[in-house]
Amino acid sequence: MANSAKPRRRNSTSEVVPWIPVARTGLFPSQGHDGPRPQLSFVLKVLAGDDCGVTQMHLGFRPVWRVQEQAGDARALFAVSQCEVLVRNSMIAMMRRLADLWIDSGKSGPNRECDNPSDRNTLYSPPESAAVDIDRWFTAEARIADIFYRLLGNEAQWPRIHLDGTQSLKEPMVGFTIDSSPIFDPSGEWERFGAKIAMYWFARLLDSPYSRHLARCEFCREYFAYDRAPRTKRKNPVYCPRCKGRAAVGRVQDSRRKESEAHLDAAAAVWGKWKYSRAYPNERAWIAQQVNTVCGTDFKQNWVSKKKVIEIQQRAEALRNAKS
Numbered sequence: 001m002a003n004s005a006k007p008r009r010r011n012s013t014s015e016v017v018p019w020i021p022v023a024r025t026g027l028f029p030s031q032g033h034d035g036p037r038p039q040l041s042f043v044l045k046v047l048a049g050d051d052c053g054v055t056q057m058h059l060g061f062r063p064v065w066r067v068q069e070q071a072g073d074a075r076a077l078f079a080v081s082q083c084e085v086l087v088r089n090s091m092i093a094m095m096r097r098l099a100d101l102w103i104d105s106g107k108s109g110p111n112r113e114c115d116n117p118s119d120r121n122t123l124y125s126p127p128e129s130a131a132v133d134i135d136r137w138f139t140a141e142a143r144i145a146d147i148f149y150r151l152l153g154n155e156a157q158w159p160r161i162h163l164d165g166t167q168s169l170k171e172p173m174v175g176f177t178i179d180s181s182p183i184f185d186p187s188g189e190w191e192r193f194g195a196k197i198a199m200y201w202f203a204r205l206l207d208s209p210y211s212r213h214l215a216r217c218e219f220c221r222e223y224f225a226y227d228r229a230p231r232t233k234r235k236n237p238v239y240c241p242r243c244k245g246r247a248a249v250g251r252v253q254d255s256r257r258k259e260s261e262a263h264l265d266a267a268a269a270v271w272g273k274w275k276y277s278r279a280y281p282n283e284r285a286w287i288a289q290q291v292n293t294v295c296g297t298d299f300k301q302n303w304v305s306k307k308k309v310i311e312i313q314q315r316a317e318a319l320r321n322a323k324s
C-alpha cells in the first residue's frame with residue numbers, strides 16, 4: 001500500500017501530533033473507572049476484552065480525518081472504523097502483556113505459580129523459555145520499564161504553576177507519530193498508538209494503591225482482583241473465586257486417590273503370606289487386618305473384593321519384579 005503512493009513534496013520528516021491530554025481530572029470522563037478502586041476496575045475490564053470506549057475517546061477528540069489532512073496524502077487515508085479496530089485490539093493486547101509482566105514479576109515456586117504481590121516490580125524480564133507474543137517494537141525480554149520509556153517516555157509534559165506557587169507536571173499528551181517518508185505505514189502507527197493508550201492507563205494503575213490487587217487464576221487464566229493484596233508468601237497456586245471450588249474438589253479427589261493407592265500397596269506387600277490360623281481362618285479377613293494395621297483403617301474382609309484382588313495381585317507382581 002505504501003509504495004503505490006505519490007512521492008512527497010517535502011523531505012522525509014517525522015512529527016508527533018499531540019493527540020489528547022487524557023483524563024485530566026474533571027475534564028474528560030474516565031469511562032470504565034467505577035467503584036472504590038477505579039484504576040483497577042478499568043484495567044480488569046480491558047483485560048476481559050472490553051475497552052469501555054476509551055480508545056474511541058482517545059481518537060474522538062482529534063478527528064481522524066484531520067490528521068489525514070495533515071499527513072496530506074492518500075497513504076494516510078484509512079477507514080475510521082479500521083483505525084478503531086486496530087487501535088482497540090492493540091490496546092487490549094498490550095494491556096494483557098503488561099498485566100502478565102507485572103503479575104509474573106511476583107511469582108515464585110517450582111512452577112512459578114505462587115503469587116507474592118509484594119515482590120512485583122517493573123524490572124522483571126520474562127525468561128527466554130516464556131512464550132510471549134512479540135510485537136514489532138518489543139522483544140520477548142522487554143520489561144515494563146523498557147516499554148514505558150519507549151512508549152511514554154518522550155511524550156510531551158509541561159510544568160504548571162499553581163495559584164499558591166506550587167508546581168506540577170501536566171498530564172502527558174499521548175501523541176501519534178506522522179512520518180512523511182514514503183515508507184510510512186500508518187497501520188503500524190495506529191497499533192503503536194493503541195499500545196501507548198494501554199501503557200498510559202496501566203501506568204495509572206501501577207501508580208495507584210491497588211497495583212498489587214491484580215491477580216490471574218492459575219486454573220482458567222482469567223484476571224481478577226484480590227479483596228486484599230496478600231502480604232505473606234503464598235505456597236499454593238492462586239485461583240479465581242469461580243475456580244476455587246473446582247480446585248478444592250480436585251485436591252480432595254487427589255488425596256483420596258493417593259490414600260486408596262496406599263491401601264492397595266499395603267495389601268500387595270502381604271499378598272501370598274497368609275497362613276491358616278484359628279484367629280484368621282479366612283485369607284481376605286487377614287489381609288484386611290494387615291491393611292488396617294499399616295494404614296489405620298477399619299476394613300472388614302469384604303474390602304478385599306474380586307476387583308481389588310486383581311489390583312492387589314498386579315501390585316504384588318510389580319513389587320516382586322522390582323525386588324528381583
Ligand SMILES: [Zn+2]
Nearest residue numbers: 217220240243
Ligand atoms: Zn479461574
